[in-house]
Each structure stands twice: as C-alpha cells, then as structure tokens.
Amino acid sequence: MKKTDYKDMWVYIEHDGQTAADVGLELLCEVRKLCDTTGDRLFAVILGNLPETETGKIINCGADGIIRVKGTGYGYFNTDAWSNAFTVLCRKYNPSAVFVGGTINGRDFAPRFAVQLNTGCTSDAMELGYDPETGDIRFIEPAVGGKIMAVITVPELRPQIATIRPGTFKYAPCGARGEISVIEEEISFDPGAVRCRRLDYFPDESDPELDIANADCIVCVGNGLKDQEHLERYRTLAKLLGGKIGCTRPLYERGILPYKLQIGQSGVMVKTKLYISFGVSGAVNHTAGVDADVFVAVDKNPDAQIFNFCDYGIVGDMDEICDEMIAQLRARKGQ
Ligand SMILES: Cc1cc2nc3c(=O)[nH]c(=O)nc-3n(C[C@H](O)[C@H](O)[C@H](O)COP(=O)(O)OP(=O)(O)OC[C@H]3O[C@@H](n4cnc5c(N)ncnc54)[C@H](O)[C@@H]3O)c2cc1C
Incomplete structure (x- = not known):
C-alpha cells in the first residue's frame, strides 16, 4: 500500500470505565485542527465500556466518528489486549495517524502496536504541523537539551503513531460536526494470554x-x-x-x-x-x-x-x- 492510501486520524480515548481522561479530549481538539488541514476524518477509539454520557463530550470536540471495541480482555488495562486491539483495527481500517495520550498506559501500549505494525512512534511532541508536499505530520519538540526544536516525521511508513503528554494541548471543543459514524468492533483477547497479572488494585492516593x-x-x-x-x-x-x-x-x-x-x-x-x-x-x-x-x-x-x-x-x-x-x-x- 502507498502512504496516500491511508486515511483518517484516530485519537485513543483513555478512560476509567466512568469518565474519559482529559488527555484524549485535548488530543481530539488539536487533531481536529490538523484534520481540517489534511482533509482526513477524525475518529475517537474507545476500548471497553464507557458510559454514553461521555460520548457527548467526544462529539463536542469535533469527532467525525467513534470506533467502539468490545470483547474480552478489557476489564482492566493490560498492554497485550490494548496493543492487539490497535494492531487489528489499524490493519483493517488503515488510518493515517493514531494519537495516544502519553500516560503510563499510553506510553506502554502505543510503541508496542507501532512495532507490530512495523511503523514509527514519536513521543512528547509539543506542536503538530503538516507538510502538504509529503503528506507527513510534523511532530515538533525540543531536542538536544532544549537547544533546538526538532521536527520529527514518519516519511515512509503508516500509520504515524504518537504519544502526547497530558496538558500539552488545550481542551477547547469546537462543537459537534453533524452526522457521526459509529463503528462497533468485536476484538476479543484471551484473558489467559495476558502476560501481566493484576494482583491487587490501589487507586492513586492523590495528594x-x-x-x-x-x-x-x-x-x-x-x-x-x-x-x-x-x-x-x-x-x-x-x-x-x-x-x-x-x-x-x-x-x-x-x-x-x-x-x-x-x-x-x-x-x-x-x-x-x-x-x-x-x-x-x-x-x-x-x-x-x-x-x-x-x-x-x-x-x-x-x-x-x-x-x-x-x-x-x-x-x-x-x-x-x-x-x-x-x-x-x-x-x-x-x-
Ligand atoms: C529530554 C529532556 C527533557 C527534559 N525535561 C525537563 C522537564 O520536564 N523539566 C525541567 O525542568 N527540565 C527538563 N530538562 C532539563 C532542562 O534541560 C534543564 O537542564 C533544567 O530545566 C534546568 O533546571 P534549572 O533551570 O532549575 O537549573 P539550572 O539550569 O542549573 O539554572 C539554575 C538557575 O538558578 C540561578 N541561581 C543560582 N543561584 C541563585 C540564587 N541564589 N538566586 C537567584 N538565582 C540563582 C542561576 O543563575 C541559574 O539561572 C530536560 C532535559 C532533557 C534533555
């Protein structure tokens, strides 16, 4: 496939089963602007159950569509099921770019599915740009101890995958965009094949x-x-x-x-x-x-x-x- 055959940009919506984390919404707002430049559609990707009430927030950030993934393996975060789901989805739909919040979980699974798809994953960009000649996203971030701003591109491979830190972009919803496509996918991952076991769970004692x-x-x-x-x-x-x-x-x-x-x-x-x-x-x-x-x-x-x-x-x-x-x-x- 040529890189021009890859279409649309995705944002992963991290959530705790009740509420969408801010970082996913911030990314939707920023990637919306990028999609307006490139002509791509913007999709929010949700793994596991997230209440319908949260969907309104996603739509309000300008998403053109939502991909909901159901199945086994999503009871709690594990990198095996998550990276498998994104690998399967990307192979099926061929998005041009996938944005993942640079949280502990996002930084874990995003590079893994990038490897499985044999493509590039950049981390911690502070600005996003677009080169219309090459069709590549420009991921811009400080480098060499902050002495230069580096422009990172994924010039040949697709999708272009990026983890972006929470708070990098502003939550500034542009409002709903009319008709929303909703795609329901069933991608089950055998819980027995998850290599990481959760033995106990202590919510972060947030000081x-x-x-x-x-x-x-x-x-x-x-x-x-x-x-x-x-x-x-x-x-x-x-x-x-x-x-x-x-x-x-x-x-x-x-x-x-x-x-x-x-x-x-x-x-x-x-x-x-x-x-x-x-x-x-x-x-x-x-x-x-x-x-x-x-x-x-x-x-x-x-x-x-x-x-x-x-x-x-x-x-x-x-x-x-x-x-x-x-x-x-x-x-x-x-x-
Ligand atoms: C990939 C990468 C990521 C990084 N991420 C971060 C990051 O997230 N956050 C971060 O902070 N840094 C980060 N850094 C480090 C960053 O490059 C700087 O080294 C760091 O920010 C310097 O911290 P500073 O200004 O406190 O220290 P310094 O650069 O050592 O500056 C100390 C300042 O204190 C002043 N000073 C000394 N004594 C006094 C005094 N008595 N009264 C008044 N002024 C005084 C000096 O004049 C000087 O300006 C990162 C570096 C890399 C390579």
Missing part, C-alpha cells in the same frame, strides 16, 4: 498538593536552591498566594521534591494564572510545560534565558526576594 496541573498559582523552585533547608520559605510563599509548589528537573534529580512536581517536557504541563520561578535558568524543556497568564521570574543572572519568557523579571538573590515577597504579603494581610 492534592501533588496535583499542580491546573493550580491557580505556582511557585516554581529551580536548581538555584541551595538545599532542602532553604525550601520552606517557598512553601510559605505558595501558601500565602493560595498556590502550590513546583520544580525543575534538577530539583527532582537532587531528591528535594517528588517527580509529580517536576514541570516541563518530561514532567507535568501546567496551566496557571500566576507562575513565579526562583532560580530557574529557562531551558525550553522546562518552559515548554508552562502556560501562565502572568509569569514572574527571579534569577541572579541578568542574562538568564528565563527573562526572555517572563512578563516580569527580577534580578537578585532568590531567597532574599522570596523573603521580601512573604513580608509584603503578610503586611498586606495584616499577619
């Missing part, structure tokens, strides 16, 4: 302090932090602002803050009203994960790259400026 993706205010601490003992003042500032604390990768690597608080390309993508960074140099791997209405940066180096991203820049010692902000806020609050 609200670690859920920063949509916090109204984030105080982000970077590698300029001397040590753990200096961290407390930043927690105090975050609390006074009604916000949460986040960090850059080096702080996670130094064992000072947990991975869930790492913001950026390989961490969490945040959307916030106010973002204040302290001792953050401004590598694109970090700033690519920040969508802030107001961005304030504090750094002792006046030439730090972060000053090219921020709305307000303060040159000075991070601890001193944090203490001054705390003092000013306390004075205003009469504390």
